[in-house]
Amino acid sequence: MGFRDLLNKMVWLNKFKMEESLKGYKSSEVHCIEYIERNVDCNVTKLAEHFYMTRGAISKLTKKLIKKGIIESYQKSDNKKEIYFRLTEQGKAVYKIHEGLHNEFQERDKAVFEQVTDEQFDIMISFAENYNRHLDAEIKKQGIILSQNKLE
Template sequence: MNKEEQVILSFRDLYNKMVWLNKLKMEESLKGYKSSEVHCIEYIGRNVDSNVTKLAESFYMTRSAISKVTKKLIKKGYIESYQKTDNKKEIYFRLTRQGKEIYRIHDELHKEFQERDKPVFEQVTEEQFDSMLSFMEKYSRHLDAEIKKQGVDTNSE
């Protein structure tokens, strides 16, 4: 196995371990909530003026699939839609009180996971961080270009 394959397999293995470890705690603390709902709530909580297009791009899903998720979230009372006075065409989303509570629980869990993993990151030098981030940015741009070749523009509005 060459180094390129080792890097890809290591990324996949690392990601799968994080998901597995975090999933147990997430499911326990957010019982009854679907992962797609929680991540949609997280995105709306972190991004002002979230809309179907931005959510679809962020999750690499179709706008119609995101529309279904947001309609369910509205029906369940986690988010609400609104329009700006200067743009009556576009529909945006914001969290309700109930949505903010889910967001808070999810955010606290992420902080707990960060704390758990802190000992590893404390050993990483600035130079190592910069190198890793640089690689990930290059690889991400490459994958964006490949996605765009397939007719999906992840950066459009």
């Protein structure tokens, strides 16, 4: 419960500034923009896997972003079948605003993190990695169950 409270407080504190600075963009759109900027050759499949969304939902999202002029699609000369996405100049501007806000929030919270020892940090990272692996295994199990249910 403590971790959930912590995350909820961070989201609540950051929400107003994010919404004000990124008016006209939904959280899912901004995070999609961020992922595309940080990863090479993003396609619908990569985005769907990363965000745990269906390919159909990602297709809708990317079409909205293309219509807004935030991303553009492209194909590689050696693979005309696959469609990839990259940010436009307008998309890069949105990304920079989002990154600036994250930097501002990190600066705000810096005093807390400066007090954390290397040992404490390593323990927290280890816990987060272990919990992440556990959740990945649970998601994989659910995927198997879901695919089995579809067969029945």
